[in-house]
Amino acid sequence: MSQQRTGHEAGITGRVGAVTPSAVLGSQPDFPDLPEATVARLPEYLRALHHLAETGHDTVSSEGLALAAGVNSAKLRKDLSHLGSYGTRGVGYDIEPLVGQIEYILGLNKRRAVALVGVGNLGHALAGYAGFASRGFRIAALFDADLTRVGELINGIAVRHIGDIPEVVKSEAISIAVLATPAGAAQAVADQLVAAGVTSILNFAPVVLNLPEQVDVRKVDLAVELQILSFHEHRKSARGAEQAKAVARGAELAKAVARGAVNGSPAATLGEVAA
Amino acid sequence: MSQQRTGHEAGITGRVGAVTPSAVLGSQPDFPDLPEATVARLPEYLRALHHLAETGHDTVSSEGLALAAGVNSAKLRKDLSHLGSYGTRGVGYDIEPLVGQIEYILGLNKRRAVALVGVGNLGHALAGYAGFASRGFRIAALFDADLTRVGELINGIAVRHIGDIPEVVKSEAISIAVLATPAGAAQAVADQLVAAGVTSILNFAPVVLNLPEQVDVRKVDLAVELQILSFHEHRKSARGAEQAKAVARGAELAKAVARGAVNGSPAATLGEVAA
DNA sequence: GTATGTGAAATGATTCACAGCG
DNA sequence: CGCTGTGAATCATTTCACATAC
Numbered sequence: 001m002s003q004q005r006t007g008h009e010a011g012i013t014g015r016v017g018a019v020t021p022s023a024v025l026g027s028q029p030d031f032p033d034l035p036e037a038t039v040a041r042l043p044e045y046l047r048a049l050h051h052l053a054e055t056g057h058d059t060v061s062s063e064g065l066a067l068a069a070g071v072n073s074a075k076l077r078k079d080l081s082h083l084g085s086y087g088t089r090g091v092g093y094d095i096e097p098l099v100g101q102i103e104y105i106l107g108l109n110k111r112r113a114v115a116l117v118g119v120g121n122l123g124h125a126l127a128g129y130a131g132f133a134s135r136g137f138r139i140a141a142l143f144d145a146d147l148t149r150v151g152e153l154i155n156g157i158a159v160r161h162i163g164d165i166p167e168v169v170k171s172e173a174i175s176i177a178v179l180a181t182p183a184g185a186a187q188a189v190a191d192q193l194v195a196a197g198v199t200s201i202l203n204f205a206p207v208v209l210n211l212p213e214q215v216d217v218r219k220v221d222l223a224v225e226l227q228i229l230s231f232h233e234h235r236k237s238a239r240g241a242e243q244a245k246a247v248a249r250g251a252e253l254a255k256a257v258a259r260g261a262v263n264g265s266p267a268a269t270l271g272e273v274a275a
Numbered sequence: 276m277s278q279q280r281t282g283h284e285a286g287i288t289g290r291v292g293a294v295t296p297s298a299v300l301g302s303q304p305d306f307p308d309l310p311e312a313t314v315a316r317l318p319e320y321l322r323a324l325h326h327l328a329e330t331g332h333d334t335v336s337s338e339g340l341a342l343a344a345g346v347n348s349a350k351l352r353k354d355l356s357h358l359g360s361y362g363t364r365g366v367g368y369d370i371e372p373l374v375g376q377i378e379y380i381l382g383l384n385k386r387r388a389v390a391l392v393g394v395g396n397l398g399h400a401l402a403g404y405a406g407f408a409s410r411g412f413r414i415a416a417l418f419d420a421d422l423t424r425v426g427e428l429i430n431g432i433a434v435r436h437i438g439d440i441p442e443v444v445k446s447e448a449i450s451i452a453v454l455a456t457p458a459g460a461a462q463a464v465a466d467q468l469v470a471a472g473v474t475s476i477l478n479f480a481p482v483v484l485n486l487p488e489q490v491d492v493r494k495v496d497l498a499v500e501l502q503i504l505s506f507h508e509h510r511k512s513a514r515g516a517e518q519a520k521a522v523a524r525g526a527e528l529a530k531a532v533a534r535g536a537v538n539g540s541p542a543a544t545l546g547e548v549a550a
Numbered sequence: 551g552t553a554t555g556t557g558a559a560a561t562g563a564t565t566c567a568c569a570g571c572g
Numbered sequence: 573c574g575c576t577g578t579g580a581a582t583c584a585t586t587t588c589a590c591a592t593a594c
Contacts, residue, residue, distance in 0.1 A: 005494065016507070040503055043496070043499040068483065077575090087576050122404060131481060131498040135502065216504055217279045220497070221322075224315075228314060230381050230411065230412075230451070231381045233491075236474060352555065362553080364552075
């Protein structure tokens with residue numbers, strides 16, 4: 001539980017970029033095949049490294065960086081080993097070149113233009129979210145279907161009508177879009193974005209999008225996150241009740257073990273009950 | 276890529292509720308041990324089932340539900356099999372009892388009270404997010420450190436000062452909190468929430484929280500999501516370039532194979548280059 | 551006949567534990 | 573001597589494929 005869950009967790013598997021010509025010839029040193037799980041952690045390492053750099057550090061041990069990023073050090077070392085070697089044995093990692101390498105891998109050298117569709121409640125907040133700007137992205141366009149919102153300025157950007165998507169996505173060379181529309185509109189808007197040339201979508205609408213293979217979709221569903229926590233709350237209270245009942249059962253179990261009526265090592269069994 | 280990524284993805288492992296007395300005696304039929312990966316998908320199944328019910332369905336096949344939830348049918352069947360049997364061979368699943376069972380497991384029978392801390396840009400939007408209310412949660416309290424915001428009404432709820440956390444969390448019996456504070460304040464606020472009795476936190480601040488074992492933390496970092504997409508964009512363009520170069524190399528490779536200078540089955544190797 | 555439920559196999563991710571480098 | 577980098581072992585998850593029940 002100390003190892004914090006980070007948005008998308010289960011279900012993904014596999015190595016990024018499997019069968020391509022470079023698989024035949026060995027992957028490029030400047031663009032290694034990374035396990036998807038590793039990719040998902042790199043941004044967290046990057047954030048931690050920036051923080052360390054700001055607080056005056058030049059190097060950091062795997063132990064130290066792991067602590068700052070909320071993972072264990074073995075995992076961190078394995079992850080970083082996929083990027084090539086940026087550490088010095090007996091010392092640790094040089095922060096600056098490591099930051100550079102992670103930013104390069106994540107494609108953050110150039111600031112990426114992002115379109116945001118749906119400036120309702122949530123979309124409006126996302127349009128103003130400072131974290132996007134400070135961590136490599138530029139909101140290059142805002143869209144909404146509602147004509148009464150078109151023209152509104154948010155953070156200095158004018159909201160345009162979704163009919164302008166094809167034109168603007170092309171002229172601004174936008175490849176990433178954030179979808180914050182109502183659920184009912186999401187699929188149609190996503191189709192338009194993809195038709196216009198968008199190849200990655202961050203979807204906040206609570207629907208599963210049906211899109212071509214080559215489009216990357218990540219989904220953030222705020223209610224889902226709470227429901228997962230709710231499960232754990234439910235479990236904690238159920239276990240609490242269990243535990244209480246188990247205390248009573250403990251005596252029974254001990255007697256049963258003594259009679260040899262329960263399988264397994266009596267010591268281990270009792271140990272577990274006690275724990 | 277068709278299999279959509281859902282927030283938290285990698286890093287978590289293990290079965291929920293491992294060593295407890297009930298592990299010795301076998302887990303309770305009404306509260307099975309579920310793989311964490313399964314738990315993370317249940318909310319998605321639930322959403323899909325509600326949608327199906329609203330559109331007039333009584334039953335659904337594993338294939339149909341899997342499609343609606345964005346997973347494959349084998350995974351869906353395995354997941355549902357952990358809940359006990361709610362399907363009929365040759366027919367499919369009865370939607371109504373299945374909805375009931377998933378809601379029960381997720382602890383959504385009773386509407387859970389949630390506290391939200393930090394009513395800035397993002398927090399304000401979250402406080403108004405209709406999805407929380409419609410999917411099992413009630414925002415029971417809003418807090419902020421900024422005294423000029425205290426008293427402000429958002430969606431009919433007054434913002435209170437974070438100093439009131441202990442009192443309100445107790446009186447409202449709140450166990451889940453949403454953290455939407457600036458990064459710098461998050462750890463201190465989280466400590467206060469936990470001290471007041473909160474045992475699950477959904478953290479939107481870009482920091483790793485350090486909290487006791489028994490507190491569940493999920494993290495949603497919006498910039499991280501975009502950075503993961505950015506990686507895939509970077510990879511796609513790198514592969515594009517690779518592919519172009521590989522076409523040129525193709526001729527070379529074919530010659531090399533003909534000369535017997537490359538290992539492996541020539542047919543397979545050429546097949547991969549062609550693909 | 552048809553679609554679920556599930557062992558078994560395959561794949562992927564994490565952790566261990568230590569060789570080897572600085 | 574300390575800490576990285578990494579094979580080997582373990583653990584979790586996904587997928588396959590089919591017996592089973594309706």
